[in-house]
Amino acid sequence: MGYHLAGFEVDGCDIADRPRYPFAYHRGDALEYLTHLIITGGIQRYTLVHASPPCQSKCGLTVGTNASRGWGGSHVDLVAPTRDLLETCGLPYVIEQPNGRAEIRKDLSLCGEMFGLGVLRHRNFELGRWGVMRPAHPTHRGYVRGHRHGVRRDGPYVAAYGKGGGKATVPEMQHAMGITWTDVHEELTEAIPPAYTRWIGRAFLTARQEVFV
Template structure:
């Protein structure tokens, strides 16, 4: 049986990509930076340029996009947010114009700018991180509830490097919980075993989230066929 194809835009080192692959997709990634740990075919290019190539997009059953989030992130100081590009609207417009099945992912701070997003949490999948993320799609998506009490104190993976497991705070002073104390701890907390760069881990989506979403997308494709 031929596996459906998924294009992962702004893929980083492949957190989303691996989840979709586990769900049953053949995945191709696009990122403006090379990522040596990316486990599938990677095109190093501007994702916005790729979005403009309808003929290329037509080679895929699904397109996923994770436009950069600093504009909406709680760790970005308020005075600096406007210096970051707002790519959500043009990404959505391009995907809608393409007309195929799509998913857009972003951080909680972007939720009011997203269309009917669905929330996911690492605690729902037995992970040490929470890493709440929102996904919008032109297919209906189901989520699972957060399981914060069962999870206990969450682990954070952020910052310039692993330093210790003490508490860190956001620019607004709110606590972010304990920080992963080394690379191995960060990998375990996220459910990621192939990334070897701390910076990639700080930006990664736990693959458990997109594996769950990917199964739903495959069901949707089969119904629509």
């Protein structure tokens, strides 16, 4: 949605069925689909590729709390093969990951406080074949509401993941992130606020314009 708001025509791809996705959509393995676009030349109709590979293999929750308690299963790390394909496709690209992932360059880091949102949701972005100045990270206005390490706190932000312990409800997540097109809990917990990709999309278009001036 953020790229759409920045002026892009958006196509999406995911291995899961996403009937609420508001743009053109291909259901399937994203790496296989990208390979198909490269081989057939279909990739040439695009300007920018954004990839958000699954982050569970080395995210803080997986390697920390879940591992210590024997929760969860094995997760495949798809960051490297995703980057390889993005390099092959020849287009400028963005790879998004949460904090805790060392495999991507942190060319850009965004936080909900930069956009006045009700979530912090720190995310890092590796930028391929283009770049942008990193914005300053503002001081947080307080805590994330809920229980953490046995302590209950109130604050201006909600935790848009999990359930219980003061975590955000579905309406709270929608409001805090600016997402209206889905009310599916799992989709909201995996999403990044469209304000992030609107900022990235506008920065890319500005950088591209400067190159051609």
